[in-house]
Amino acid sequence: MKHLFFLLVPLFLLGETTFITPIEYASQLYKNPRGIGCQHCHGNKGEGKIIANYIDKKVEKSFGGPVINKLDFQKFYTALNVRKQGMPRYFLTDREIQALYLYLHPTEIKSNKKELSKQKQSVQNVK
Ligand code: HEC
Structure with a gap:
């Protein structure tokens, strides 16, 4: 009986x-x-990330996405709510954008607990 108990706990x-x-x-x-x-x-x-290098009018060029893990929240939020050339348009909610920002800037948020309320404030400012 005792054994059964231990079997159920991990489940x-x-x-x-x-x-x-x-x-x-x-x-x-x-x-x-x-x-x-x-x-x-x-x-x-x-x-x-650089996705492709190509030659346009004999000039070497490259296409890719810029660095997005060192942006302030305002800039990040705005970029996801306007049309960006070379980037698909996403229709993300404010909470989704906040989650993505947190994922890309984890240490910034850990070191500053007021960051989240600051973020909410800047969301209000953009709207
Ligand atoms: C098909 C490629 C592509 C995908 C997928 C993509 N992006 Fe982009 N993104 C770009 C390009 C290209 C730019 C630069 C646009 C410009 O300079 O106007 C950009 C710009 C940005 C910027 C602004 C950067 C700045 O310095 O202002 C942010 C923020 C961003 N992307 C976030 C995201 C997030 C979050 C996702 C996923 C939900 C995503 N992107 C998916 C290509 C992409």
């Missing part, structure tokens, strides 16, 4: 793992945001 704990942490959620959203994943153009951590 119960397994059920708990269906809840994901905010960082896991943000990471999944970044890679699968109701459209092409951000990492294809901006790299896994938003470090920027």
